[in-house]
Amino acid sequence: MSRVGIVSWGAYIPKYRIRTEEVARIWGDDPIRIVDVYLVDEKSVEGFDEDAVTIAVEAARRAIRRAGIDPRRIGAVYAGTESKPYAVKPISSILVDALGLSNNVFAVDMEFACKAGSEGLVAAIGLVESGRVEYGMTVGTDTSQGEPGEHLEYSASSGGAALIVGKDGIVAELEAMYSFVSDTPDFWRREGSPYPMHGEGFTGEPAYFRHIVGAARGLMEKYGYKPSDFTYVVFHQPNGRFPVRAASMLNIPIEKVKPGIVVTHIGNTYNASALMGFAKVLDAARPGDKILLVPFGSGAGSNAFVFTVTDLITERQKAGVPTVEEMLRDKIYVDYAQYLKMRKMIKLFE
Amino acid sequence: MRHESVPIYWRNIPHYYRLVARRCKKCGAVYFPPVVRCRCGSRELENVELPHEGRLIEYTVLHQVGTDFLKQKPLIIGLVELSNGVRVTGQIVDAQPDKLTPGTKMEVVFRRVIVDGRHGLVMYGYKFRPVGGI
Numbered sequence: 001m002s003r004v005g006i007v008s009w010g011a012y013i014p015k016y017r018i019r020t021e022e023v024a025r026i027w028g029d030d031p032i033r034i035v036d037v038y039l040v041d042e043k044s045v046e047g048f049d050e051d052a053v054t055i056a057v058e059a060a061r062r063a064i065r066r067a068g069i070d071p072r073r074i075g076a077v078y079a080g081t082e083s084k085p086y087a088v089k090p091i092s093s094i095l096v097d098a099l100g101l102s103n104n105v106f107a108v109d110m111e112f113a114c115k116a117g118s119e120g121l122v123a124a125i126g127l128v129e130s131g132r133v134e135y136g137m138t139v140g141t142d143t144s145q146g147e148p149g150e151h152l153e154y155s156a157s158s159g160g161a162a163l164i165v166g167k168d169g170i171v172a173e174l175e176a177m178y179s180f181v182s183d184t185p186d187f188w189r190r191e192g193s194p195y196p197m198h199g200e201g202f203t204g205e206p207a208y209f210r211h212i213v214g215a216a217r218g219l220m221e222k223y224g225y226k227p228s229d230f231t232y233v234v235f236h237q238p239n240g241r242f243p244v245r246a247a248s249m250l251n252i253p254i255e256k257v258k259p260g261i262v263v264t265h266i267g268n269t270y271n272a273s274a275l276m277g278f279a280k281v282l283d284a285a286r287p288g289d290k291i292l293l294v295p296f297g298s299g300a301g302s303n304a305f306v307f308t309v310t311d312l313i314t315e316r317q318k319a320g321v322p323t324v325e326e327m328l329r330d331k332i333y334v335d336y337a338q339y340l341k342m343r344k345m346i347k348l349f350e
Numbered sequence: 351m352r353h354e355s356v357p358i359y360w361r362n363i364p365h366y367y368r369l370v371a372r373r374c375k376k377c378g379a380v381y382f383p384p385v386v387r388c389r390c391g392s393r394e395l396e397n398v399e400l401p402h403e404g405r406l407i408e409y410t411v412l413h414q415v416g417t418d419f420l421k422q423k424p425l426i427i428g429l430v431e432l433s434n435g436v437r438v439t440g441q442i443v444d445a446q447p448d449k450l451t452p453g454t455k456m457e458v459v460f461r462r463v464i465v466d467g468r469h470g471l472v473m474y475g476y477k478f479r480p481v482g483g484i
């Protein structure tokens with residue numbers, strides 16, 4: 001098969017942050033215990049005029065700027081999200097006009113909890129590899145929901161990450177991919193329901209760990225990789241503990257996982273979570289590095305990808321696009337009342 | 351952006367989303383918002399996308415705002431000179447008014463501008479914010 005891989009990446013984190021201790025203050029939780037359980041110090045909050053669409057546009061624009069390609073050469077665009085502003089009306093078609101793509105573009109929004117953005121990556125890879133389109137783009141974007149006062153609220157946050165796939169100008173060449181999916185009732189949200197439900201005992205072993213480890217181990221066995229082959233390993237990050245534990249289950253040293261961890265500073269950006277970690281790793285990777293990327297979505301499933309970084313990475317890192325590290329530092333703290341307003345959780349007359 | 355009808359919003363999408371301006375093919379004058387006729391008299395104009403970065407010329411802080419913006423007070427409105435010299439007025443976000451000064455480096459961002467209630471259309475468009483934050 002011909003070479004295919006990541007040509008460019010772009011990420012966007014809204015500027016606003018709320019500290020875990022501020023959320024805990026409102027709901028009578030012990031902040032030290034909460035931080036200890038989730039390893040989330042603070043989380044990102046979208047501005048009042050931001051949503052999953054605006055976040056996707058910013059991440060995608062940065063990816064296009066870094067690639068330096070004419071956006072009309074992108075033949076497929078996918079948005080992976082579980083925070084659509086519209087129940088019916090796609091984000092992907094807004095991306096077409098906001099990014100200046102041509103009208104001859106395959107476009108759809110995908111839903112598979114936090115995995116949809118990475119499923120868009122799979123679709124883009126397929127279309128590019130077969131030669132049907134020159135470039136394909138996927139964007140993971142969310143302003144994820146958590147019921148106020150419920151544990152999910154400590155991590156559910158906002159952000160976006162975009163990847164452009166192509167054959168020309170590859171910075172991270174795809175070597176292998178593998179999937180692991182099963183019907184698992186770990187987390188769901190019914191139509192019209194404002195907040196998701198989750199099966200407390202279900203989120204860990206039968207959901208996150210079974211699928212992440214299943215996909216990573218399956219890939220390693222099928223394609224003959226061992227943990228020492230990878231320079232970086234990036235997992236989905238619902239909290240700070242899960243990815244570290246997944247690494248130990250796979251005998252992967254924690255030093256390979258740490259550089260891609262963003263959840264401690266911004267929370268769980270759902271469809272952008274693993275892709276944001278991947279973007280952070282690409283911001284710093286060197287030619288020859290091998291990256292194992294394993295997103296996860298409840299319901300449940302994981303995709304595992306192996307990429308090898310090429311010589312072009314050094315040039316693309318200097319594109320003048322904000323790095324994930326810079327965005328983690330660029331922040332404005334809000335209190336719980338401002339947070340409720342920004343997240344549109346105050347009931348208004350309309 | 352006024353509270354607009356769906357057809358007007360739809361027609362203005364290139365201008366709202368990507369700062370698509372009109373440039374006169376005869377004299378090179380650039381118009382934003384777009385016009386149909388140049389001041390030189392020519393009607394031959396072409397689309398041109400404006401740059402997404404510039405510098406703040408001047409700004410004002412509005413405490414009395416229209417109904418669509420009542421929940422966003424105070425509103426910062428700025429005049430930004432884009433890197434090609436074209437000046438565009440727009441809302442400034444992610445900024446504290448007392449820290450803005452003329453000359454501040456600005457970038458174009460894509461935001462919700464008008465939301466038609468709980469069931470209507472969400473209208474998106476350009477706004478500005480300081481680069482790197484202040």
Ligand SMILES: [Zn+2]
Nearest residue numbers: 374377388390
């Ligand atoms: Zn003219």
